[in-house]
Amino acid sequence: MTEQDFILKTYNSNIKSGSVKWSSPSNIALVKYWGKKENQIPENPSISFTLSDCKTITEVIYTKKKSNDFSFDVFFEGKKNEAFKPKIQTFFERIETYMPFLRDYYFKIETSNTFPHSSGIASSASGMSAIALCLMSIEEDLDTDHIDDYFNQKASFLARLGSGSACRSIEGELVVWGKNESTESSDLFGVKFEGEVHPNFKEYQDAILLVDKGEKQVSSTVGHKLMFGHPFAKERFSQAHNNLAELKAILASGDLKAFVKIVESEALTLHAMMMTSMPYFILMKPNTLEIINKIWAYRSENDSNICFTLDAGANVHVLFPKAEKEQVYEFIKSELVAYCQNGHYICDSIGKGAKRL
Ligand code: PMV
Helix, strand or coil, X not given: CCHHHHXXXXXXXXCCEEEEEEEXXXXXXXXXXXXXXXXXXXXXXXXXXXXXXXXXXXXXXXXXXXXXXXXXXXXXXXXXXXXXXXXXXXXXXXXXXXXHHHXXXXXXXXXXXXXXXXXXXXXXXXXXXXXXXXXXXXXXXXXXXXXXXXXXXXXXXHHHHHCHHHHHCCECCEEEECCCCCCCCCCCCCEEXXXXXXXXXXXXXXXXXXXXXXXXXXXXXXXXXXXXXCCCHHHHHHHHHHHHHHHHHHHHHCCHHHHHXXXXXXXHHHHHHHHCCCCCCCCCCHHHHHHHHHHHHHHHHHCXXXXXXXXXXXXXXXXXXXXXXXXXXXXXXXXXXXXXXXXXXXXXXXXXXXXEC
């Protein structure tokens, strides 16, 4: 598939109105995407677990109009939201080549998240994938000629243009994005990981500990740019290729100890890149470190396979096999909740991807 293949060439312009609705999840990267080229092309491959309960639900009602500009309104959790409009406007501008009908309709976009607003959880992956899927269903209403994989590939392709990691939220349970030698993949869209997955990784759990619910200190747009001219960039990008290849073998063998090593090292490397860029940032908070140390102590005392990963922020994703669910939640409640803002955490697990509602 090339970019040209995603351009919609003809469509039925007699359709006056309709509505579509999707629920789309967030995802958590195991091998991290950090650094991009022009056009949201990643500098290195990444792989993520699709989440199950952290989702955005978006409905788009479309009505034919005459004027030739983009026309839309965004309602977030029932209230008209002006703050989201510039992001959607930019998104429409980026994708209009591929969806020439965007100027023909007025779109009423109603969106809400299952996780609390300003929880510090990135909503761009679930939000951008949900809107991309709605636009794809509209495209399908106007053009019924779609072939098998096209829908998901183009939805992911569009989501990527909204926010890179959003392209990994269309399908489950593991999704790879970015060309590499060990898995089937593309730079243009996320691809469901088709390698073997050992039962140890089935229904893997993710408890998201909300250490800092504030605005992100560094936006990911700024963050990715820090990899330009970064002294360790080349080494980091090649490390991501190696880690993905190793992870593929680990997913097949079920080696949980090896999984823990790669996942934690990836999280710390992401933060190390931010600490060693110019300008430099520390995105962890004291409580992030407290939690990491507690996780390490618990792991060695209980011969557990619990581990952590981090996004570009202070919150901690605690990952563990389903078999350890009861004990780990006891540990979280007794020892980790104290480090969460207002004692707040979210219980999630691996999911199967977006759903049309
Ligand atoms: O999708 P973006 O541009 O917000 O980048 C997100 C990057 C990380 O969350 C830090 C890592 C990843 O691969 O999801």
